[in-house]
Amino acid sequence: MRFLRKLLLPVLALASLALARSSTGDSVLILLDPSLKKENFSVFFGDLENKGYQLTFRSPKDATPEIIKDDVAQFAHVVVFAPNTKTFAADVTPQALVSLLSKNTNLLLALSPKQTPLTSLASEFSLILPPPGTPLISHFPKRDTPATVIPVDAPAAYDIISPNLPPVWFSGVPQALGNNPMLVPLLKAPTHAFASDGDSDSGADALVEAAEKSGEGLWAGSSLSLVTGFQALTNARATWVGGVEMFSDEFFNKEISKGVKSGNRQFASDVAAWTFQENHVLRIDTVEHHRVNETLPSETYTINDRVTYTAYISKYDSELDVWEPYSGIKDLQLEFTMLDPHIRTSLPPVAGEPGKYSVTFRVPDRHGVFKFVIDYKRKGWTYLTSSTVVPVVPPRHDEYPRFLSAAWPYYAGAFSTSAAFVLFVALWLAGDDREPKKSKGAKSE
Amino acid sequence: MVGAHVLFLYSLLVAGVQASVLTLQSPRLTISASDATQLRSEPLSLTHKPTPPPTLGSTDVLKLTFQVVDEEGKGVQPHQTFLRFYDPVSGEEGVQPVKVTAGGKAKFDLNMARPPASLPPTTENPLKVSLYIGSFVHDPMQFELFDLVVPPSQPPAQHPDEASFHVRPEIVHTFRPEQKVPPKFISAVFTLFLAAPWVVLLGLWAHIRPQVPHLFSPSILPFIATLGAFEALLVWYWVDLYLGQVLLYGAILSIPTALTGKRALAAVGDWRLGKSSK
Numbered sequence: 242m243r244f245l246r247k248l249l250l251p252v253l254a255l256a257s258l259a260l261a262r263s264s265t266g267d268s269v270l271i272l273l274d275p276s277l278k279k280e281n282f283s284v285f286f287g288d289l290e291n292k293g294y295q296l297t298f299r300s301p302k303d304a305t306p307e308i309i310k311d312d313v314a315q316f317a318h319v320v321v322f323a324p325n326t327k328t329f330a331a332d333v334t335p336q337a338l339v340s341l342l343s344k345n346t347n348l349l350l351a352l353s354p355k356q357t358p359l360t361s362l363a364s365e366f367s368l369i370l371p372p373p374g375t376p377l378i379s380h381f382p383k384r385d386t387p388a389t390v391i392p393v394d395a396p397a398a399y400d401i402i403s404p405n406l407p408p409v410w411f412s413g414v415p416q417a418l419g420n421n422p423m424l425v426p427l428l429k430a431p432t433h434a435f436a437s438d439g440d441s442d443s444g445a446d447a448l449v450e451a452a453e454k455s456g457e458g459l460w461a462g463s464s465l466s467l468v469t470g471f472q473a474l475t476n477a478r479a480t481w482v483g484g485v486e487m488f489s490d491e492f493f494n495k496e497i498s499k500g501v502k503s504g505n506r507q508f509a510s511d512v513a514a515w516t517f518q519e520n521h522v523l524r525i526d527t528v529e530h531h532r533v534n535e536t537l538p539s540e541t542y543t544i545n546d547r548v549t550y551t552a553y554i555s556k557y558d559s560e561l562d563v564w565e566p567y568s569g570i571k572d573l574q575l576e577f578t579m580l581d582p583h584i585r586t587s588l589p590p591v592a593g594e595p596g597k598y599s600v601t602f603r604v605p606d607r608h609g610v611f612k613f614v615i616d617y618k619r620k621g622w623t624y625l626t627s628s629t630v631v632p633v634v635p636p637r638h639d640e641y642p643r644f645l646s647a648a649w650p651y652y653a654g655a656f657s658t659s660a661a662f663v664l665f666v667a668l669w670l671a672g673d674d675r676e677p678k679k680s681k682g683a684k685s686e
Numbered sequence: 687m688v689g690a691h692v693l694f695l696y697s698l699l700v701a702g703v704q705a706s707v708l709t710l711q712s713p714r715l716t717i718s719a720s721d722a723t724q725l726r727s728e729p730l731s732l733t734h735k736p737t738p739p740p741t742l743g744s745t746d747v748l749k750l751t752f753q754v755v756d757e758e759g760k761g762v763q764p765h766q767t768f769l770r771f772y773d774p775v776s777g778e779e780g781v782q783p784v785k786v787t788a789g790g791k792a793k794f795d796l797n798m799a800r801p802p803a804s805l806p807p808t809t810e811n812p813l814k815v816s817l818y819i820g821s822f823v824h825d826p827m828q829f830e831l832f833d834l835v836v837p838p839s840q841p842p843a844q845h846p847d848e849a850s851f852h853v854r855p856e857i858v859h860t861f862r863p864e865q866k867v868p869p870k871f872i873s874a875v876f877t878l879f880l881a882a883p884w885v886v887l888l889g890l891w892a893h894i895r896p897q898v899p900h901l902f903s904p905s906i907l908p909f910i911a912t913l914g915a916f917e918a919l920l921v922w923y924w925v926d927l928y929l930g931q932v933l934l935y936g937a938i939l940s941i942p943t944a945l946t947g948k949r950a951l952a953a954v955g956d957w958r959l960g961k962s963s964k
Binding site: 379383388433435458463464545576606618619648654657673 | 784
C-alpha cells in the first residue's frame, strides 16, 4: 500500500501542480457587492479556481442561491465581500452565518468603515470594532499613497502566513481583540497606525477628545489586528478581514518599494488556504484502550490495572487530498476523568509508528465510571476532542492477592486438621480391636 | 550616468518641496511626588535615553512637556501625537494621545494614583516610551524617549478557556499505600508453633505403638482413599476451583464415599462381633 502510494506520488504531483484541495469541500459562494467588479479581484479568484475550487457568485441582495436550504448548508465555504451593502437578502442573516459555522462551513468576511450587518456580528466573535467611519490610517512611513492605504509587515503568524513575505497593502478597519483564545490574529496593525476619520491636521483635537470619551479608548497600536481568524468549537473557521481592497488586483500589483511587489497575493492565498481548511487540519482516526498484556478492549477495568491507551491522529495533506498519519504533536495530553481529572498525563508519539500516540498508566484505585478524554486545542490548528467512557470496578472476589505469607499459620492449621482427621479415621477403622489384658483368655484374637 | 544625475537632482528637488521635518523643542521630563515636591526634573535628549530610567512610585506624577516645531521654528499641531508605552518582554502595549495646542505646545501628565486606561499591565520590567508624530502635511517622526519603571499592576484578565490552549499541569493519582504484610519470619515462627501438637501426638504414638492390621484390607482401604480424595478436592478448591464446581465434584465424590464407608463400617462391625477376622 505504501509502495503504491510512493509510485502514485510523483504522478499525482505532476498532474496537480497547483491543486490544493480543502478538507471540507470545493464549492465556494462569493457574495460580491454590486459596487465591486469581479474583474477587480480577478487574480484572487483566479488563484482560487486554479487550486480547484468551484466559485459561485451572487449579490448579497439576491435571493438565490441560498446559503442554507432545508437546514443543509449548500456550499462548503462562503466569502462575503460586501463592504457597501446595508442590508442583505433574507437568507443571509447573522444567525444564518453563525449556524453555517456549526454546519462546518468556513467563512471569509470582509468588514468596511461603513456600517454593515457584519459590524454587529463581529462583536460575537470577541472583535471590538471602531465607530463607523473611522478607517485605519497611518502617517508612517512617508509614502505617496493616501493615509488610509498602509503597508503592513506580515510576519509568519502561527505557521499560517508564509515567512519572509514583503509587506502587504491594507485599507480598512482595524479590530481590537477580546481575550478569547479562539481568535487567531493573522495580521497585526503597525505600531503607529490608528483609527480615525480625520483628513487634515486640524482633526488632532477631535482625536484626543474621542480617545478620552469613548469607552475603549483609542484604536491604535500593534495590539490591533487587521486580519483575524477564528476557529469555532465545531472546527469551522471564520476569518475577518478589515478591508476588501487587500484582495484586489490593484493592491496585488502595487509595489511596496522600488521593484518589490507587495506580498498581498501570497498573503491572500495563505489566508484563504487556512480559512478553507486546507492546512493545519487534524483529526483523530480512532482510539483504542486495553490492558497491557491484551490487545482487545475490556468491557470494564479493575482498579490498579495497567491500561494502555492509543490514539491515531492524521493530518490532511491538501496537495494529495489524503489524510496522512501525523506524529508532530509533541504536547498531546490524556485525561482520565470521573467528574474531575484523576490522571492527566502526556500522550507522546510512538517512535517508528507514524500517527500513533500511546501511553500506559495505572488506573486509580477509585471505582466508578471514567472517561478517557483528549482535549487538544492550539491556536491555528483544529481542535481534537475525544471521550471514551469506561467503567472501573473494584476487584472481584477472586482477584485479591492470595497465598499471603501472613496466612501460613492458618494454612498449616487447616492442613494439619485435615491430616489429623484422615489419620484418625484410618486408625479407628483399621486399628485392631485389642482386648484389655484382663479378658484375654475369654476371646480368641 | 547622466540619467542617474538627473534622477538624483530631481529627487532632491522633490524632497526639498515636500520634506518638512518636524522636531521637538525643549522636551522636558518632571517627576513629582503626590505632595508636589519635585523628585526629578531634566530636559530630555532626543538621541539618548536618560539614565537612570525614570521610576515612578504608586502616587508619583510624571509630567512631559515639549513643543512641536517645523524646521523654521514655528509651532505646529500635528494630526497624530501619540505616546506609546510598550513592554518588550510581555508584549503589552498602550497608546495615549497627547493634547497639543495650535501652537505646538504639548503637555502630558501621568498620575500613578489614577493611571490612564492606556497604561498597559506592567511587571517589574521597564516600559519603553516612544513618541509618534504624524501629520498629513509633514513627514512623520518617531522618537524613543525613555524607559519608564512603574509599579507592577495586576496581570491582564485571562479568558476562562485560556488554560485549555496550553499544556496543562500533570495530575498524578496518589494511590493508597500497599497493604503491609507482617514479616515472613514471624509467620514462619507461628507456623512452627502449629507443629507442637504433632510433636506431642507422634511422641505419644511412639510410646503406645498403635497397630493398623486391617489398613490394607479391601473393605477399609477404598474408604480411606475416598476420604483422601475428598481432602484433595478441598485443596483443589482452595487453589483453583469455584464453589459451583467443588459442590458438583463433591456431590459426585460423595457417592463412592458413602458406598465404601458403608462397607467399611460393616466390616468393622463384623470384626467387633468376631464374625470374621479380615
